[in-house]
Amino acid sequence: MAVGLACAAALSVAPAQARGPDGIADVAEKVIDAVVNISTTQTIEAKAGPGDGNKGASPQLPPGSPFEEFFDDFFKNRRGGDKGGGPRKTNSLGSGFIVDTAGIAVTNNHVIADADEINIIMNDGTKIKAELVGVDKKTDLAVLKFKPPAKPLVAVKFGDSDKLRLGEWVIAIGNPFSLGGTVTAGIVSARNRDINSGPYDSYIQTDAAINRGNSGGPLFNLDGEVIGVNTLIISPSGGSIGIGFAVPSKTVIGVVDSLRQFGELRRGWLGVRIQQVTDEIAESLNIKPARGALIAGVEEKGPAKPAGIEPGDVVVKFDGKDIKEPKDLSRVVADTAVGKSVDVVIIRKGKEETKQVTLGRLDDGDKPVPASVKSQPEAEKPVTQKALGLDLAGLSKELRAKYKIKDSVKGVLITSVDIGSDAAEKRLAAGDVIVEVAQEAVGNAGDVKKRIEAIKKDGKKSVLLLVSNGDGELRFVALGVQ
Template identity: 50%
Template sequence: MVPDLTPSIRNALRSSTLLALVLGFGLSVAPVYQAQAFGAPESFAELADKISPAVVNITTSAVIAAPADGMPMVPEGSPFQDFFDDFGGPGQGGPQRSEALGSGFVISEDGYIVTNNHVIEGADEITIEFFSGDKLKAKLVGTDPKTDIALLKVESDKPLPFVTFGNSDLMRVGDWVMAMGNPLGQGFSVSAGIVSARGRELNPGAYDDFIQTDAAINRGNSGGPLFNMDGQVIGVNTAILSPNGGSIGIGFSMASNVVSKVADQLKEFGETRRGWLGVRIQDVTPDVAEAMGLADAKGALVTDVPDGPAKDAGVKSGDVITRFGTNDVSDAGDLTRRVADAPIGEAVPVIVLREGRTETLAVTLGRREDAEAKTMPASSPAPDAPKEMETLGLTLAPLDDDMRARLGLDPSAGGLMIMKVDQTSEAFTKGLVEGDLITEAGQQKIVRLQDLEDRIKEAKAAGRKSILLLVRRGGDPRFVALSIE
């Protein structure tokens, strides 16, 4: 029996049927996107029970000096101390012992523990408290300030429960995660949320690869683990963004694929040993790609090649590194991380794009820590000189002997000095300043003002909308694309 329908419902059904027939779907109309139901876990209790024994609270103690105002002095250098350092209250004007709190997790049954460097920095005593209530003294194995990771070791007369690292690259925005730690010194606590974003940079540091999450992270959570739903560690809780010091749902965990490599090196060597290519690089932005005639804004653009492995292998300034080893290079940060993870002293094939052609070079990597130990030249003040030519929003003058002497440059050095930048120009918005030195235009060296004019004419004749300039500031080079329309 057909139910009695009101006129409005009958008209609506007729309209729907007509629309369905016009669209060719018949009477059964399916949505363009059929959503699959992904519900929240019924409970996180089983997961919490599984991983809790491997999560630890960390208490550090150090003797610090107090200044005249009575407030204790916090050791400098911790990149996230504003978020997490939890030192005691006002002092009495003399040296005093202060405690700080954090979290960590056991990664092996023989007692290796991962935490943040800033949790244990400056400590002369480190105490580990386990979920069971047992406490053990820990010794520091090694630290890596660049990723804010530290490795500790405790001695136990029995095997310790531990957790393993998962593959952080598999985590997607929207995946469920769970954080555990010692927030605000309240003891073991669990919070849950989702992955809010991937690939975040905070410093930005050369090796930053943060997972952003809305799982509650507060003071004391620092160094604790972020778990996937399989109970694997996919991040180390490191920082929060907050106007008031409390959690507002913007927390950052260093990705496990970074942490696991650091932990392995600290365990084996007591220090990190990263690969070193020996180039200065930047991202290939869309305007740079257009200026170079590249089809895609991908790869790492080489701005300078000092003495080192890359120079020995034939890498040149202006090359775009598109592939390192067996992996394509998406940007400068991607290349930096891949080089860091590559073995030292072994030849790696590197594919570069040079003047429209690809070349494969074999680069034998050095060690970054050794290279960074060398003294870098200091920057020199920008000289004053008369204006010579105005173009591209810049007032330029060719280098003379006086400028070279003031900048500490070789007598044979050439280029055009920026004497003034029009603050309404594109050059100003892209960060060019007085004292910058332009040494290349259109990937060709320039010495005279006429050289730059010729390169601009050539770019216009080739149908380019912009010209690529190599700009040096205090010895630090970078490419900048400026419009010539």
């Protein structure tokens, strides 16, 4: 009997421990009134079709299920109950949280995007019309303002997301599936997660249950501080599978402050195009270990130009912060105040140098132009020389016209690329122009071959090419030479 009682006692303790730390309930009680529902209304043109294709979005529940009526009403309301083909109103619900008792709330941009009307629903059911202060699409954040009700508001404070540790307990509060204020808990699964959703990705990954409707809601630490904004999930089913992502508070604070002050984002701008420093490129530039952001191009009217930064430089430190990869440079430049003078440490020809740059302002309307890849025109080949699986020719007027290459582009033209060569794998193509080989300018095919032979004699495994497209956009490519 004693053994049986001991086992029962052990089993009774395990579930309590599995729930997490005791402080979760205290935090939830403290901050729940600061978490709000965001309700939006949008007028759209209905696309009527046989059977109304929207019905496929409604979950299939067993007849008589206690949730059957709830979900039927929910999805009918989303469709507006209108089977006609005219304009109709559609409603959506998300989450948000109050950061200022004067009536300021934060949510996701995608929660309120294209909305005709935005309302904030308090935890006690009070509904208040809200206005948009500003949005930042690149971090998917939005700031709203509203007239506070007679009852005093509760606002939350931001914590320091940089201090988060892997495995630390966090609490998500939001409005999943329109069920109202819902509390879930989990741990920090990863930090600085880049999922290629935007140029400034640095998400907190958590296994706290986040579902549709949680978007824009806060992620709290056990001190009741907001350390992230729940933004998206990875799920094949649409429900939580324990992989959720939150924008870290460090990013949110800067965005919210800028939107409140200016109604828009004012990000720093360096005026360069950057790319990854691969192992091959690092070997070509005598950089050990591979790190930093390689400068592939410099804007003529950008801040980097007068500071003396050049293509081929590798940025390893910016304003005292280490740069391990290109994303690091993008984030830290964007977070730096416009007009601030900063020290930029670069590696040039194997040696470190420090340049001082006064940052400009990024025009967020500009989109980065990727290095283009041209298809090979079908025409007679000019007299060429061959190297590294490339057919090379001098830039004549005829070839410039044929490949649409600007007069400002100087170098050696690639007229053909061998299939299966390293050059083909690196996406070099006919119409590209080799501007430099191993950081030395080349003017004809003979120059290219001589530089490559010299690289081979030095025992190096790869050679670094500076390549331009017809419009003059530059990128670096490392090719094997052995």
